[in-house]
Amino acid sequence: MDKRIGKSEKILDAALMLFSTRGFYATTIPDIAKAMGMSVGNLYNYFSSKEILAKEIIKYSSDILGAEIRRVNEEEGNTKEKIRKIVALYFEMASSKPQHINYFLRVYLANREVFKDGCEGMLCVSAFVTELMIFFEEGVACGELRNQDFFSAFGLFMGYLGGFVFLNGEGVLEKDLNHYVDDIALNIYNALRHP
Amino acid sequence: MDKRIGKSEKILDAALMLFSTRGFYATTIPDIAKAMGMSVGNLYNYFSSKEILAKEIIKYSSDILGAEIRRVNEEEGNTKEKIRKIVALYFEMASSKPQHINYFLRVYLANREVFKDGCEGMLCVSAFVTELMIFFEEGVACGELRNQDFFSAFGLFMGYLGGFVFLNGEGVLEKDLNHYVDDIALNIYNALRHP
Amino acid sequence: MDKRIGKSEKILDAALMLFSTRGFYATTIPDIAKAMGMSVGNLYNYFSSKEILAKEIIKYSSDILGAEIRRVNEEEGNTKEKIRKIVALYFEMASSKPQHINYFLRVYLANREVFKDGCEGMLCVSAFVTELMIFFEEGVACGELRNQDFFSAFGLFMGYLGGFVFLNGEGVLEKDLNHYVDDIALNIYNALRHP
Amino acid sequence: MDKRIGKSEKILDAALMLFSTRGFYATTIPDIAKAMGMSVGNLYNYFSSKEILAKEIIKYSSDILGAEIRRVNEEEGNTKEKIRKIVALYFEMASSKPQHINYFLRVYLANREVFKDGCEGMLCVSAFVTELMIFFEEGVACGELRNQDFFSAFGLFMGYLGGFVFLNGEGVLEKDLNHYVDDIALNIYNALRHP
DNA sequence: GATGAATGAGCTTTCATTCAT
DNA sequence: AATGAATGAAAGCTCATTCAT
Numbered sequence: 001m002d003k004r005i006g007k008s009e010k011i012l013d014a015a016l017m018l019f020s021t022r023g024f025y026a027t028t029i030p031d032i033a034k035a036m037g038m039s040v041g042n043l044y045n046y047f048s049s050k051e052i053l054a055k056e057i058i059k060y061s062s063d064i065l066g067a068e069i070r071r072v073n074e075e076e077g078n079t080k081e082k083i084r085k086i087v088a089l090y091f092e093m094a095s096s097k098p099q100h101i102n103y104f105l106r107v108y109l110a111n112r113e114v115f116k117d118g119c120e121g122m123l124c125v126s127a128f129v130t131e132l133m134i135f136f137e138e139g140v141a142c143g144e145l146r147n148q149d150f151f152s153a154f155g156l157f158m159g160y161l162g163g164f165v166f167l168n169g170e171g172v173l174e175k176d177l178n179h180y181v182d183d184i185a186l187n188i189y190n191a192l193r194h195p
Numbered sequence: 196m197d198k199r200i201g202k203s204e205k206i207l208d209a210a211l212m213l214f215s216t217r218g219f220y221a222t223t224i225p226d227i228a229k230a231m232g233m234s235v236g237n238l239y240n241y242f243s244s245k246e247i248l249a250k251e252i253i254k255y256s257s258d259i260l261g262a263e264i265r266r267v268n269e270e271e272g273n274t275k276e277k278i279r280k281i282v283a284l285y286f287e288m289a290s291s292k293p294q295h296i297n298y299f300l301r302v303y304l305a306n307r308e309v310f311k312d313g314c315e316g317m318l319c320v321s322a323f324v325t326e327l328m329i330f331f332e333e334g335v336a337c338g339e340l341r342n343q344d345f346f347s348a349f350g351l352f353m354g355y356l357g358g359f360v361f362l363n364g365e366g367v368l369e370k371d372l373n374h375y376v377d378d379i380a381l382n383i384y385n386a387l388r389h390p
Numbered sequence: 391m392d393k394r395i396g397k398s399e400k401i402l403d404a405a406l407m408l409f410s411t412r413g414f415y416a417t418t419i420p421d422i423a424k425a426m427g428m429s430v431g432n433l434y435n436y437f438s439s440k441e442i443l444a445k446e447i448i449k450y451s452s453d454i455l456g457a458e459i460r461r462v463n464e465e466e467g468n469t470k471e472k473i474r475k476i477v478a479l480y481f482e483m484a485s486s487k488p489q490h491i492n493y494f495l496r497v498y499l500a501n502r503e504v505f506k507d508g509c510e511g512m513l514c515v516s517a518f519v520t521e522l523m524i525f526f527e528e529g530v531a532c533g534e535l536r537n538q539d540f541f542s543a544f545g546l547f548m549g550y551l552g553g554f555v556f557l558n559g560e561g562v563l564e565k566d567l568n569h570y571v572d573d574i575a576l577n578i579y580n581a582l583r584h585p
Numbered sequence: 586m587d588k589r590i591g592k593s594e595k596i597l598d599a600a601l602m603l604f605s606t607r608g609f610y611a612t613t614i615p616d617i618a619k620a621m622g623m624s625v626g627n628l629y630n631y632f633s634s635k636e637i638l639a640k641e642i643i644k645y646s647s648d649i650l651g652a653e654i655r656r657v658n659e660e661e662g663n664t665k666e667k668i669r670k671i672v673a674l675y676f677e678m679a680s681s682k683p684q685h686i687n688y689f690l691r692v693y694l695a696n697r698e699v700f701k702d703g704c705e706g707m708l709c710v711s712a713f714v715t716e717l718m719i720f721f722e723e724g725v726a727c728g729e730l731r732n733q734d735f736f737s738a739f740g741l742f743m744g745y746l747g748g749f750v751f752l753n754g755e756g757v758l759e760k761d762l763n764h765y766v767d768d769i770a771l772n773i774y775n776a777l778r779h780p
Numbered sequence: 781g782a783t784g785a786a787t788g789a790g791c792t793t794t795c796a797t798t799c800a801t
Numbered sequence: 802a803a804t805g806a807a808t809g810a811a812a813g814c815t816c817a818t819t820c821a822t
Binding site: 022023024025026105106107109110111112113120121122148149151152153154155156158159160161162163164166167169170171172173174180183184187188190191192193 | 217301343355365375382
């Protein structure tokens with residue numbers, strides 16, 4: 001119905017794709033407009049600056065990743081199995097929709113100056129962080145995970161997975177990402193589990 | 196005597212400082228020149244392009260970080276203690292000389308297009324990676340660490356620590372970095388140790 | 391209606407004027423933009439580099455000069471008269487629209503590095519060369535001109551006329567260019583005619 | 586004895602070589618200094634600016650070319666033969682020492698702004714022009730050449746030969762320069778001879 | 781005379797943003 | 802809403818020239 005919503009999302013998708021592959025500064029607004037067959041001027045009717053567009057994208061990707069984690073959270077299963085599912089999910093995303101994770105790594109994590117105003121703390125990625133927090137607290141509640149500072153656990157999860165996707169992108173891994181799921185899930189479980 | 200050596204290093208330091216705080220694209224060559232009281236033209240006598248400067252910096256920082264790890268490798272002690280030392284060292288660096296680690300996270304990891312030619316694979320950070328490889332292999336050799344793919348372990352180490360320093364930079368951690376050393380070192384040890 | 395066509399041509403004219411009087415390297419893009427009341431950035435919307443602009447100009451001037459020669463080719467008259475007409479035409483151009491001939495002499499002929507890619511051989515001046523080739527071959531066909539290598543004749547024609555315009559520009563000629571038309575046309579005719 | 590003379594000439598030679606192949610603006614002073622193993626600063630002890638160097642070179646080349654023509658002038662023979670010798674000499678120079686003729690065509694003829702002050706008229710090439718003037722006047726005096734304005738004849742000679750060398754450089758000639766000597770000498774003789 | 785590090789103005793080119801249509 | 806020509810500040814980089822040694 002509301003055409004603006006449809007068009008805004010198309011802009012987010014196109015910009016996400018370009019930012020995540022070329023980087024924030026190497027992508028121009030005309031690039032984005034051309035990639036989706038829209039005029040530069042009209043793009044500015046939807047997002048009033050390149051920075052605002054970048055901030056909307058990180059929320060957009062965070063929502064999508066968060067929704068995926070939520071699906072795991074809502075499934076049955078013990079924490080060990082859920083860790084494996086999250087790792088598998090993350091790597092699956094890195095293969096099938098790499099733009100979201102790459103945006104995280106290459107744009108959000110890297111160009112702090114862009115996100116300085118409006119994305120303080122983890123504000124713009126809260127959808128994603130919240131789901132991992134829920135996962136972690138349930139794991140602690142049911143006694144499977146050691147009770148520790150959430151960010152000690154979150155940093156492990158995200159740093160490990162993000163770092164690994166980076167290594168994969170660098171071409172230093174011998175095998176496909178999926179091959180490492182079990183190893184990594186085990187490492188994470190060992191790190192976080194109740195002794 | 197040889198002034199060029201001294202000056203090159205001063206440029207590396209000044210550029211490293213600016214790149215690591217403002218990002219690669221938000222730092223201009225005139226910024227760097229001004230920061231060290233040098234003319235733009237003369238800076239180009241030492242580094243013939245901004246990209247080349249960026250590549251030299253990553254080698255420079257990798258060497259410095261690698262040398263620190265080597266000192267731990269050469270000390271006595273079991274692997275569990277060494278993990279703790281490496282984590283402490285990393286966080287100490289993140290506090291006292293954050294430019295090296297931030298450059299890693301914000302410039303090297305993020306702006307892949309800059310390092311595409313000449314830093315393939317882990318070429319420009321090999322000094323650092325090599326030391327961690329030595330650490331890991333010694334841990335495996337003496338039976339303390341599980342024998343697994345090196346990059347599975349490396350990704351854990353570096354992703355975890357890097358991610359944590361990022362979280363710290365975002366101001367989401369309640370306490371000082373040093374406070375988390377034990378937790379994180381334990382998590383890593385649990386993840387990697389021989390069962 | 392189509393403003394782009396009009397504007398492109400205006401740029402060609404303005405740049406041609408400046409390049410031909412000041413030379414390629416002594417003319418800057420801001421000079422050209424200012425001369426026509428246009429912004430630097432917008433000029434790049436029409437010609438994506440200074441070199442490309444220079445190459446388009448030589449084609450543009452070659453077309454204009456070629457069209458003039460064609461008019462002579464299409465007129466009635468014997469070859470001797472046509473030679474005189476071409477010399478007169480050339481000198482008239484050198485007086486009324488000197489930019490075309492000066493561009494030829496000062497930019498195209500001189501700055502070979504600029505035209506290296508894309509103007510190999512006589513590619514960018516073919517409109518002009520072709521008309522002279524037609525003139526020459528018709529002269530041979532009707533028995534008035536000696537049958538010799540085309541470029542031996544072309545070099546005479548163009549070198550002579552170009553050199554003479556250069557001398558005129560240097561201020562070493564005592565009289566107006568037009569004064570020399572008969573002498574020069576006769577010299578050329580004598581040089582090329584069938585014995 | 587006087588070392589300055591020796592060094593000055595070496596600079597002229599090195600600069601001539603570079604200017605004539607790369608053009609005036611594409612050749613830098615450091616290029617010249619490096620080409621002859623001299624320091625930039627010292628080069629400025631001999632020639633106080635790039636423009637002055639360029640002006641000295643055109644005199645230098647003009648002297649050398651003039652001396653060659655003088656040798657022909659001083660030989661025995663009729664004018665027709667001398668024309669042939671001059672053409673042959675010019676093409677021989679274009680093959681064996683192309684720097685002089687190319688400097689003429691690519692630097693002197695092209696970058697008028699450089700020679701504006703100090704080389705007015707044909708001041709800096711007078712050695713060369715003078716010899717051709719002697720040749721021409723002797724040809725007239727002995728009745729072989731038509732008495733016409735000197736520059737009408739000079740323009741023919743120089744424009745023709747220069748234009749032909751240019752065409753040769755462009756690679757549009759099918760055969761070696763020497764192949765065209767007879768044709769061209771005949772053309773010139775026909776153009777200038779007494780009817 | 782000889783060196784070459786140092787200067788800084790000025791070049792070409794880019795691109796976020798605006799605005800008349 | 803939609804267009805894309807237009808703007809102009811600012812970037813990376815060059816190079817003639819100087820000057821302390």
